[in-house]
Amino acid sequence: MSKIIKKRNAVASKNLILRNATKLFSKKGYSSTSMEELASMCDLNKAMIFYYFDSKQGLYEAVIIEVLDEIYKHLAKENKSIDNPKQELSNFIKTFASFSDSHPYLPSLLLKELSDSGAKIPKTLFSHMKKLYTLFTNILKRGEEVGDFFDVVPMIIYFMIMGTLNLMVTTKNLRDMAHEMDGLDTCSTCDMDEISEYIDKKIQKLLKDK
């Protein structure tokens, strides 16, 4: 009859919720994610979600912000103190790729948010998104200044990298299946290093000279 004693540790519980929420939101999207399911994944009472995050929307924003912060930290860490735009761009792509690989749910969450919500993104969230994009545009700008990159439209290049990586990560299962069933060439045996290597090479190429 010994009941399992609950942790009664605020930080741990809050983090547990945050972590599982990230998984669920990115796997199922906002509205298909149920607070009931999340709670049972955490082995916590439903009410605790609201105790810590007030509302589903509040939890969602917390998740997105955490994701953006985490990605930003990774990228910023790699890119400081180098003064070589080409190298910095490579780093950006590879860091983002390996991050996506180890957190496969995060990038899809991010891009889903970008396309879905149109104009109703909260301000905090918005400013977090901007930081990431600014980090990227600065690399390109410096690249243009030193004559490494040409004919740059940063927004499009940004989405080229993010969009491609995201799709390669999220379609992994589907690509495997398609390969097995129909012998289609879906890059199903490519690992993340190869993929990011390829993307890097190609992006560098398309930015080079006139």
Added chain:
Amino acid sequence: MSKIIKKRNAVASKNLILRNATKLFSKKGYSSTSMEELASMCDLNKAMIFYYFDSKQGLYEAVIIEVLDEIYKHLAKENKSIDNPKQELSNFIKTFASFSDSHPYLPSLLLKELSDSGAKIPKTLFSHMKKLYTLFTNILKRGEEVGDFFDVVPMIIYFMIMGTLNLMVTTKNLRDMAHEMDGLDTCSTCDMDEISEYIDKKIQKLLKDK
């Protein structure tokens, strides 16, 4: 006491539902789309949706297949009877772009489906997706054969095009906002022709020689 009963033929009603469902699903996503709202958009009774499509899931699949078919038709029409891979690739990109522009909800619906559902995509749907991808790989294959394209990983190139175009379409509002509010360079004044032109140029470049 005679009730007014709308007399319409089956085909018209079914199509009406399909068209409005496409709009709703792509604007709001699967779970946020309500059959109630759809019915009232069609000026039809809720039950009719189930009469024609059995279930929400069934309707959704019908929508996706129709979308894929429509896109395929557009792309196939443009690309037959030309025997110039570079030109064919340009056509593919531009056709897909202009299609996305005039049906802004469709590509996002497609890509959402790709990343979301993982392995549980129904067979019919799966085969429709394959057709589109095969059309694209054939262009690249011929390009390699005649020495126009080099070092091609079709899956990645495919996603580069689709992912970028899709993100540029779906983030339109957000990019406008970010530009107005913070003066960020988000390509907010670019129109679809410029965007697809740029992508085409860059993709062609990255495929050219070693």
Added chain:
Amino acid sequence: MSKIIKKRNAVASKNLILRNATKLFSKKGYSSTSMEELASMCDLNKAMIFYYFDSKQGLYEAVIIEVLDEIYKHLAKENKSIDNPKQELSNFIKTFASFSDSHPYLPSLLLKELSDSGAKIPKTLFSHMKKLYTLFTNILKRGEEVGDFFDVVPMIIYFMIMGTLNLMVTTKNLRDMAHEMDGLDTCSTCDMDEISEYIDKKIQKLLKDK
């Protein structure tokens, strides 16, 4: 295994809900009334309440308005075509009393609404309340004009009648109990006719001459 076939009669169902809601709201007050309980009282699905009335608040307003209308109809019917303020006042009191007696929950509902909600009463509801009060003040006004009533503050007289009758109705059980247990004189054997007779006599007296 024969299931009870549901009525599928909109008017009947809606009325059933309205009637039971009136009982519950007046017995338990707004917030203690549960839509779950109401539904099972009606032997209907909870969702039907929202199908017919949109929200708990909507149902509540419908109930109040119906109650006010019903009371108004009773009172207005009795009081037309008489041109004798004293008689009209008697009628008002007795009609309201007998109405309260046969619909014991209604007056308490009304008065609860009056005191509870302070300023947030919806407009429709407000105008219904006014109609009733205006009916009453007109009687007093004519009484003053013809020299039947003196020194009239209509609002206070109005509440004297309504408040007393309401309390006598709603405390019936409690008064019976107090009488049985402690022999207290709580007018527990008085029937409604006697009570309204007494109130009428006393109110007439306090309005008579200087």
Added chain:
Amino acid sequence: MSKIIKKRNAVASKNLILRNATKLFSKKGYSSTSMEELASMCDLNKAMIFYYFDSKQGLYEAVIIEVLDEIYKHLAKENKSIDNPKQELSNFIKTFASFSDSHPYLPSLLLKELSDSGAKIPKTLFSHMKKLYTLFTNILKRGEEVGDFFDVVPMIIYFMIMGTLNLMVTTKNLRDMAHEMDGLDTCSTCDMDEISEYIDKKIQKLLKDK
């Protein structure tokens, strides 16, 4: 890591809860009053409410009893050592009125309790109610004995006074509004003294001679 723990004595905390509970219960009613809100009003932890009062219901009863006691003390103080029923009745009305005016939530709480709970009033509460009523009936009884009052039904007279005063207090806002919006004569400028004066005059009148 030493947590700040508020040190207060038991009596102070208990009283604080009681006082705020009285306000909340009478403003919002039993079920709309939340223990959460009450706790934060008291700047105390929610659990303390249960530490001191066991349950919400227990707290509620404590509140009601305290209210009854307070009213009783006021009324009893005024009415002893006078031997003039008319004067005593005046005192009763005016004391109760001024008490209602300065504690506008209490009478409504009381009357709500009277009508609501029917037969399930706890014994302690019941006996407190009786004390108040007995005080009143004694005044009337002595009045009859000395030939001041005639044709008295104490229960009805009691409710006439309590009901009217309670409604005048609780409808203050509503009456103001109705006056401003529609110019209705709702006694909206009357202050409590005038009101109780009027009620006293009228009650005295209706008790006088045959």
Added chain:
DNA sequence: CATGAATGAGAGTTCATTCAT
């Protein structure tokens, strides 16, 4: 005495789906 974390039951509400007509 006091706290904050945790809980279970239930609240109002929505929604896909079915059924009788």
Added chain:
DNA sequence: AATGAATGAACTCTCATTCAT
């Protein structure tokens, strides 16, 4: 082919209450 009434399960969220510290 079409309707509107009806349902059951799920949803987000609230709340009184308890427990470990």
